[in-house]
Amino acid sequence: MASRFAPRTPSAVIVLLLGLTGVAIVALAIALMTGSVAVSPQSVLRALFARDSGTETAIVRELRIPRALSAFATGGLLAIAGAFMQVLLRNPLADPYVLGLSGGAAVAALAALATGHAAWTAPAAFAGALVSTLLVFALARRERTNAPWTATRLLLTGIVIASGWGALIALLLSIAPEVQVRGMLFWLIGDLSTAGAPWLAFVALAAALAIGLSLARDLNVLARGSDIAEALGVPVHRVTLAVHATAALATAAAVTTAGTIGFVGLVVPHALRLVVGNDQRVLIPACAIAGGALLVFADTAARTLVAPVQLPVGVVTALIGVPTFLWLLSREP
Amino acid sequence: MSARLSVRGLSIGIANRTLCDDLSWEVDGGQCCVIVGPNGAGKTTLVRTLAGLNPCRAGSIAYDGDDIAHLSARVAAQRRAWLPQVDHDAFPATVLETVLVGRHPHLSRWSWESAADIDRARRALAEVGLAGLETREVASLSGGERRRVALAAIVAQEAPLLLLDEPTAHLDLKHQVQMLDLFTARARERGQALVIVLHDLHLALRYADAAIAIANGRASAGAASEILTREALSALFAHPLVEAGDGNLRTLLPA
Numbered sequence: 001m002a003s004r005f006a007p008r009t010p011s012a013v014i015v016l017l018l019g020l021t022g023v024a025i026v027a028l029a030i031a032l033m034t035g036s037v038a039v040s041p042q043s044v045l046r047a048l049f050a051r052d053s054g055t056e057t058a059i060v061r062e063l064r065i066p067r068a069l070s071a072f073a074t075g076g077l078l079a080i081a082g083a084f085m086q087v088l089l090r091n092p093l094a095d096p097y098v099l100g101l102s103g104g105a106a107v108a109a110l111a112a113l114a115t116g117h118a119a120w121t122a123p124a125a126f127a128g129a130l131v132s133t134l135l136v137f138a139l140a141r142r143e144r145t146n147a148p149w150t151a152t153r154l155l156l157t158g159i160v161i162a163s164g165w166g167a168l169i170a171l172l173l174s175i176a177p178e179v180q181v182r183g184m185l186f187w188l189i190g191d192l193s194t195a196g197a198p199w200l201a202f203v204a205l206a207a208a209l210a211i212g213l214s215l216a217r218d219l220n221v222l223a224r225g226s227d228i229a230e231a232l233g234v235p236v237h238r239v240t241l242a243v244h245a246t247a248a249l250a251t252a253a254a255v256t257t258a259g260t261i262g263f264v265g266l267v268v269p270h271a272l273r274l275v276v277g278n279d280q281r282v283l284i285p286a287c288a289i290a291g292g293a294l295l296v297f298a299d300t301a302a303r304t305l306v307a308p309v310q311l312p313v314g315v316v317t318a319l320i321g322v323p324t325f326l327w328l329l330s331r332e333p
Numbered sequence: 334m335s336a337r338l339s340v341r342g343l344s345i346g347i348a349n350r351t352l353c354d355d356l357s358w359e360v361d362g363g364q365c366c367v368i369v370g371p372n373g374a375g376k377t378t379l380v381r382t383l384a385g386l387n388p389c390r391a392g393s394i395a396y397d398g399d400d401i402a403h404l405s406a407r408v409a410a411q412r413r414a415w416l417p418q419v420d421h422d423a424f425p426a427t428v429l430e431t432v433l434v435g436r437h438p439h440l441s442r443w444s445w446e447s448a449a450d451i452d453r454a455r456r457a458l459a460e461v462g463l464a465g466l467e468t469r470e471v472a473s474l475s476g477g478e479r480r481r482v483a484l485a486a487i488v489a490q491e492a493p494l495l496l497l498d499e500p501t502a503h504l505d506l507k508h509q510v511q512m513l514d515l516f517t518a519r520a521r522e523r524g525q526a527l528v529i530v531l532h533d534l535h536l537a538l539r540y541a542d543a544a545i546a547i548a549n550g551r552a553s554a555g556a557a558s559e560i561l562t563r564e565a566l567s568a569l570f571a572h573p574l575v576e577a578g579d580g581n582l583r584t585l586l587p588a
Contacts, residue, residue: 224431
């Protein structure tokens, strides 16, 4: 892809990332100002920086800031995890959920919801995500070879396990009490209205970004094939496992915060690749910021488009993302 | 850094099949060693084993006296470059980006390719005759041009030992000769050791100082004049060969 903007020097990368950060700040500002009560920019600034205890300040500080930050961290996590999976599996169709992780999280979370243990949804989702990941890796392992996990076997195993989880999800939805089904559906589509404190997601985002950046050039070489990478001095086995583990934990943190939001993890890395090229040193931080900004925009739209009805954010990410991605793809020479 | 490749008592195999047993030989800096043999004899596996990418059943391989079992992936990559028989790109990349990948073993974790690295990559592209194509997408090139991009990445890696698995695949006549001229000349100038898999017996005869013939679970190594004879190669390929031409143009043709 002749990415006209592909930066090759650290300073060009910083300019690009600052630009994306500007977009993210605009997205966050809009998120803090809009909603059932419109808050003026001055009031937002007062809520952020001044000692104040008015209603508007309370709305901004207690409702909108946590939710906007949750949205940002979740979007960043999903986009980074998607970028990782696409490189590790050398498959542009890979997303954070491709190895069945979302299914495992969903079955556990929906079981908690269906049985009326809503408070357990988040920890159940986290546990389900990790159990599913370990299951796929255990089943895909080939003994007695120097490459115990190949991309093809992982993909096939992940897809089959995901189908299994899909059947269990359908089963849970069909036997769950009527009153719980709406909440379960929202969780499945992805919804930030129940997101708690954003700190878990932010810590995960910072960790995933740090690990991703420290291995970024290794991943550039790995994208060319694991043999080539090994021959060029990448400790392929160690790097692959570290990045798989990071992607799994990042996705688990995102799913725990906001349910299984689709689309962000698949399409944000792709859209950015069309614009900035496939250098992971640029792509990974760009994914963190742009994925975050997209989800903040989407969540603001989900809260306001058909207010007072709140849409699940997963619906909006796809409604914004599909035309954007198709537009980027059509510009490709 | 000297480029000597030493192999002692090497045995390799796939599953239950032995590809070669108790092979010992050395390639010195400036020398070109050609590997010949029929399809499926184990040429690619042998080259991968020499590169440290496949385990060996027995024996040892050393770069300049250092057993590769004790070298980290990064140090090994500074000592030898490996050209795979086929390469495929899952993600789009420009020609220059692809060649710069060869500089990876020389860069520390947080450093970016310097102007000197980019200059090396550009010179490597010029040497394989692809100057001016730096910003082209690799996917938009022909098969032969892509092969030369891969060869430019090998040049840019600047390793003392080069292991090339069918470097002339997809190349036209002129570029086959140009690339082998380039690599053998560079090897002599810089004291690099070359190990090359070739199917074209004319090219093997023209460039080999030493040779390995591998077939039916056995490999023999020696000077090119001992290994690449009409009788030995007729037996190796199980097909009668006739000699033609002389000097630089001597070749063996299937009867």
